[in-house]
Amino acid sequence: MDSGPFKELLKERCGLHFEEVRTAKLESAVYARMSDSCILSAAEYFQKVLKDTDEFNKLVNMVTINETYFLRERDHLKILVDRLVPELIGASPNQKIRILIAGCSTGEEPYSIMIELFEKYRNSASELVSVMAFDIDSDAVAKAMEGVYGPSSFRNMHDNIRDRYFDPVGENVFRIKDFIREPVSFRTANLYEEEFPEEFCSVDIIFYRNVSIYFDPDTQKEIFTNLARLLKKGGYLFVSATETFSHNIGVLILVEFDGSFLYHKGDIIAIEDRRQLSGSGPGPVCRTVPEKDGFSVDRLSATLHQFAGKFCPDKRASHELFDKAMSLAKDKQYEKSLAELDLLIRDEPSFVKAYILKASVLINMKRPDEACDICLKCIDFEKWCLEAYLLLGFIAKIKNENDTAIRRFKDALYIESSCWLAHFYLAEIYNLIGEKSNSCREYEITEKLLEKGDTDEHGITYFPIYFDRTQMTHLCRHNIRKLKGIQAA
Numbered sequence: 394m395d396s397g398p399f400k401e402l403l404k405e406r407c408g409l410h411f412e413e414v415r416t417a418k419l420e421s422a423v424y425a426r427m428s429d430s431c432i433l434s435a436a437e438y439f440q441k442v443l444k445d446t447d448e449f450n451k452l453v454n455m456v457t458i459n460e461t462y463f464l465r466e467r468d469h470l471k472i473l474v475d476r477l478v479p480e481l482i483g484a485s486p487n488q489k490i491r492i493l494i495a496g497c498s499t500g501e502e503p504y505s506i507m508i509e510l511f512e513k514y515r516n517s518a519s520e521l522v523s524v525m526a527f528d529i530d531s532d533a534v535a536k537a538m539e540g541v542y543g544p545s546s547f548r549n550m551h552d553n554i555r556d557r558y559f560d561p562v563g564e565n566v567f568r569i570k571d572f573i574r575e576p577v578s579f580r581t582a583n584l585y586e587e588e589f590p591e592e593f594c595s596v597d598i599i600f601y602r603n604v605s606i607y608f609d610p611d612t613q614k615e616i617f618t619n620l621a622r623l624l625k626k627g628g629y630l631f632v633s634a635t636e637t638f639s640h641n642i643g644v645l646i647l648v649e650f651d652g653s654f655l656y657h658k659g660d661i662i663a664i665e666d667r668r669q670l671s672g673s674g675p676g677p678v679c680r681t682v683p684e685k686d687g688f689s690v691d692r693l694s695a696t697l698h699q700f701a702g703k704f705c706p707d708k709r710a711s712h713e714l715f716d717k718a719m720s721l722a723k724d725k726q727y728e729k730s731l732a733e734l735d736l737l738i739r740d741e742p743s744f745v746k747a748y749i750l751k752a753s754v755l756i757n758m759k760r761p762d763e764a765c766d767i768c769l770k771c772i773d774f775e776k777w778c779l780e781a782y783l784l785l786g787f788i789a790k791i792k793n794e795n796d797t798a799i800r801r802f803k804d805a806l807y808i809e810s811s812c813w814l815a816h817f818y819l820a821e822i823y824n825l826i827g828e829k830s831n832s833c834r835e836y837e838i839t840e841k842l843l844e845k846g847d848t849d850e851h852g853i854t855y856f857p858i859y860f861d862r863t864q865m866t867h868l869c870r871h872n873i874r875k876l877k878g879i880q881a882a
């Protein structure tokens with residue numbers, strides 16, 4: 394199929410950019426819609442999409458990626474509740490704070506905001522703020538309005554918070570309570586329209602997180618500039634941690650609160666500890682972190698057992714095969730481990746962690762291309778497999794394919810923004826290619842995450858470096874100082 398015309402149309406109308414990796418998703422959406430519409434040729438279907446807005450919207454709904462969950466990047470929500478709300482209320486005590494969520498997907502983000510506000514301000518929350526949320530995907534918006542969620546939405550929320558704000562409506566299914574749902578308004582809207590709806594104008598705070606990833610750099614700039622226009626002077630705009638630097642284009646001021654970065658419009662409100670970041674151009678490369686080639690499988694064991702249980706709870710035979718493959722890998726009997734893993738994958742093709750272990754073993758055997766194929770296969774089964782993206786980043790890095798490595802580690806951060814390992818490797822690669830301010834920023838995030846002690850998960854299980862938290866923290870600090878020293882010179 395020639396997907397070119399569809400790509401152009403989606404870019405022109407919605408700003409959506411389809412890289413090679415996402416072409417398959419677009420093509421399968423087109424085929425599915427063709428089949429539903431009883432149309433046999435893609436060219437004929439394209440004509441229908443051109444003329445028929447409903448059909449175009451249906452196609453859009455199928456190609457958007459709605460991945461989201463409650464309390465994602467909770468640091469931002471804390472800044473909102475603890476810092477911005479008091480500041481903005483202090484500046485205009487009689488006005489509600491107007492919050493706009495752009496690209497709200499199925500509603501987890503706006504409801505998280507209301508929940509955090511209720512946690513702090515109790516019943517006054519809905520008097521302090523109004524929350525408007527929109528998304529281009531009308532199916533996602535309908536789901537947001539319904540407010541019913543399954544386990545994956547709650548993966549970052551403790552049960553006790555969930556139980557305060559949700560009612561059970563089925564096994565592992567919960568509905569948001571009315572007092573959180575009602576203050577949030579939803580609508581379908583397109584970020585890439587020339588004009589935004591009137592009600593979005595003059596807002597105090599915009600959340601625009603994990604959306605720009607679907608746009609090319611020019612479209613990102615255009616949309617960010619348009620969103621900045623909606624902000625009142627003194628307002629704030631959040632993008633996700635991974636999107637921060639690509640939006641530092643001189644439209645809004647990048648500011649820091651409590652170690653997190655966000656954008657600010659104008660300078661009418663003074664905050665003692667707000668620090669504006671200074672920009673810096675690329676300089677000479679300074680690589681200070683020694684490469685480690687060895688891959689210790691030992692430390693993988695415990696977590697892999699856990700994963701095995703998670704993915705294959707009832708299948709004893711698969712368990713046993715996996716354990717055997719693991720212990721063979723630990724003994725460096727890689728060929729034999731691979732043989733067991735192949736058997737396991739043949740019998741249990743959706744046993745995702747078997748692919749990851751296989752990829753790790755292949756890396757140990759210095760067969761990175763095969764490891765790469767296995768990781769891609771793994772992603773076919775589990776689209777958001779953090780470990781697969783981390784290993785793909787690592788493989789690209791050892792092959793000196795820095796652009797690919799950066800992209801892969803960013804993908805990992807897209808799945809889990811607090812994955813210190815991805816931040817660390819981004820810091821390393823940026824340092825290597827001379828992007829010093831990016832490198833410094835990534836080391837700072839890594840250091841912060843390590844200090845928080847949030848290091849037991851997020852994909853390090855399969856990663857081929859030895860990890861010691863104290864050492865890593867020192868390493869980051871050392872590199873930050875060095876980078877800053879070089880910048881100042």
Ligand SMILES: C[S@@+](CC[C@H](N)C(=O)[O-])C[C@H]1O[C@@H](n2cnc3c(N)ncnc32)[C@H](O)[C@@H]1O
Pocket residue numbers: 407408409457458459460461462465495496497498499502527528529530533582583584585601602603604607
């Ligand atoms: C990955 S979700 C992010 C959800 C949420 N902001 C978060 O951070 O968890 C990206 C959302 O952006 C939406 N989106 C993509 N292009 C858009 C556009 N042109 N206008 C409005 N929403 C768009 C998608 O439909 C999708 O629901």
